[in-house]
Amino acid sequence: MTETIGxxxxxxxxxxxxxxFFTRIQTNSVEQQRTLISGEKAVSISFSALFLPELECTxxxxxxxxxCIDVLKADAATEVIAANPEYYFKLFGYSTIVxxxxxxxxxxxxxxxxxxxxxxxxxxxxxxxxxxxxxLYNPVTGTYAxxxxxxxxx
Amino acid sequence: MKKAQISVPFQWIYVLIAGAxxxxxxxxxxxxxxxxxxxxxxxxxxxKLEQIFILTAQTTxxxxxxxxxxxELHFSCDADDVSEYWVNSGSAxxxxxxxxxxxxxIPVETQLxxxxxxxxxPFSVMNAIFLSSPTITTIVVHDDTALSQxxxxxxxxxPPQFNFQILSVDEFKNEASYSLSTPIVRVIYLxxxxxxxxxxxxxxxxxxxxxxxESERSVAYYxxxxxxxxxDPEDHVAILRAADPNPAFMGALFSHNAEYYKCxxxxxxxxxxxxxxxxxxxxTAMKQQYLLKGNQECALLIDPLIFSDxxxxxxxxxxxxxxxxxxxxxxxQLEQRSTIISDRCTTLW
Numbered sequence: 001m002t003e004t005i006g007x008x009x010x011x012x013x014x015x016x017x018x019x020x021f022f023t024r025i026q027t028n029s030v031e032q033q034r035t036l037i038s039g040e041k042a043v044s045i046s047f048s049a050l051f052l053p054e055l056e057c058t059x060x061x062x063x064x065x066x067x068c069i070d071v072l073k074a075d076a077a078t079e080v081i082a083a084n085p086e087y088y089f090k091l092f093g094y095s096t097i098v099x100x101x102x103x104x105x106x107x108x109x110x111x112x113x114x115x116x117x118x119x120x121x122x123x124x125x126x127x128x129x130x131x132x133x134x135x136l137y138n139p140v141t142g143t144y145a146x147x148x149x150x151x152x153x154x
Numbered sequence: 155m156k157k158a159q160i161s162v163p164f165q166w167i168y169v170l171i172a173g174a175x176x177x178x179x180x181x182x183x184x185x186x187x188x189x190x191x192x193x194x195x196x197x198x199x200x201x202k203l204e205q206i207f208i209l210t211a212q213t214t215x216x217x218x219x220x221x222x223x224x225x226e227l228h229f230s231c232d233a234d235d236v237s238e239y240w241v242n243s244g245s246a247x248x249x250x251x252x253x254x255x256x257x258x259x260i261p262v263e264t265q266l267x268x269x270x271x272x273x274x275x276p277f278s279v280m281n282a283i284f285l286s287s288p289t290i291t292t293i294v295v296h297d298d299t300a301l302s303q304x305x306x307x308x309x310x311x312x313p314p315q316f317n318f319q320i321l322s323v324d325e326f327k328n329e330a331s332y333s334l335s336t337p338i339v340r341v342i343y344l345x346x347x348x349x350x351x352x353x354x355x356x357x358x359x360x361x362x363x364x365x366x367x368e369s370e371r372s373v374a375y376y377x378x379x380x381x382x383x384x385x386d387p388e389d390h391v392a393i394l395r396a397a398d399p400n401p402a403f404m405g406a407l408f409s410h411n412a413e414y415y416k417c418x419x420x421x422x423x424x425x426x427x428x429x430x431x432x433x434x435x436x437x438t439a440m441k442q443q444y445l446l447k448g449n450q451e452c453a454l455l456i457d458p459l460i461f462s463d464x465x466x467x468x469x470x471x472x473x474x475x476x477x478x479x480x481x482x483x484x485x486x487q488l489e490q491r492s493t494i495i496s497d498r499c500t501t502l503w
């Protein structure tokens with residue numbers, strides 16, 4: 001009788017261990033998928049920002065110019081994005097998008113910012129950063145500047 | 155009763171309890187495994203769809219047959235402008251900033267067909283994506299009238315990989331002349347609506363999508379109820395004018411019903427509204443900069459108000475013929491104005 005109970009207990013423990021082991025593997029695998037999805041979300045936000053018609057340079061009779069930001073559009077878009085936060089949140093989610101002019105006149109402009117805690121991001125805030133070199137075009141003067149579009153996805 | 159007589163039945167009770175416990179463990183293990191693999195499949199397909207939607211932002215005029223695990227994709231876009239998609243019975247993901255023209259349900263076996271095309275009204279608004287799969291048969295029914303032939307030419311702009319079956323009215327009635335083995339059928343009439351062939355008539359109502367292209371500017375959706383075809387006034391939609399292939403026209407062919415089409419088109423109008431705000435502010439800034447440079451001609455030519463006028467035309471349109479025609483006309487006028495200004499100064503967008 002005692003042996004029977006002993007065998008049943010040991011057998012049950014083995015089964016529970018196996019069950020826990022497989023459950024852990026499955027959970028890890030789903031977690032990995034989720035991490036992958038959030039990584040792709042960061043890429044998605046980068047693309048959304050880079051190909052935004054609100055920013056892209058255009059020239060008469062040609063397609064949009066790639067990797068080029070129209071500075072007059074960027075100024076106007078900053079105001080429109082701030083006035084329509086809910087719409088642009090669906091596009092950019094929790095992220096910060098900064099347009100930085102490197103040359104000739106260093107300066108930067110925050111196009112969009114929304115963090116998970118509603119506070120400005122700090123050095124410790126976990127993020128995926130995507131810097132994209134761009135040219136900054138002024139359509140009135142016809143001049144170009146060199147800049148970087150930085151997207152921090154939280 | 156002696157001790158040995160009691161212990162034998164107790165032994166059996168222990169065995170039964172242990173057996174039941176092991177069985178329960180196994181059953182719960184299998185159930186967990188099933189839930190987990192379903193979650194994994196949903197995550198995998200959602201990830202694939204996310205990739206497709208990312209590509210939509212950057213690539214246009216592209217047909218892409220995306221390989222995918224078997225799953226049932228669901229798309230919704232309703233009168234309250236709530237737009238979502240979900241995989242099997244998984245959780246819904248927002249689709250509110252993506253213009254995806256699709257049927258309500260796409261059963262994917264191995265492949266999801268996607269086609270992207272830019273929406274320009276007249277400035278670049280966003281890219282539209284058209285979704286279908288080899289599990290959906292699309293039949294285009296035409297006749298010899300001039301209108302039907304004109305519409306047929308427009309439909310032939312759709313990539314041939316979508317395998318639209320182009321049939322005359324007689325061929326459509328003769329069921330032996332075409333195969334029909336998919337779970338969902340879409341019938342696009344370029345003719346008068348007639349009684350459905352028996353095979354389609356016998357299909358579940360929700361698996362049959364019916365629409366009649368009345369002209370280049372108007373499409374009517376029908377609901378199948380048994381052998382009856384029903385269309386209410388709100389099932390008619392007006393199509394915005396644009397250069398061919400017109401995404402507004404193509405979108406009507408891929409949409410599930412009028413509500414889905416109107417809701418998806420409202421996403422385009424919403425973005426157009428936001429873009430007019432950007433271009434109005436940009437035009438004001440350009441005007442000031444031209445004045446500072448002493449370029450009076452360009453400062454006079456640029457009028458920011460044309461964008462606010464355009465925005466007023468767009469706002470509140472629910473795709474009746476009048477407002478669709480007004481938007482199309484305003485878009486064409488804006489384009490003409492931009493061409494004149496860009497020749498002498500710079501582009502308006």
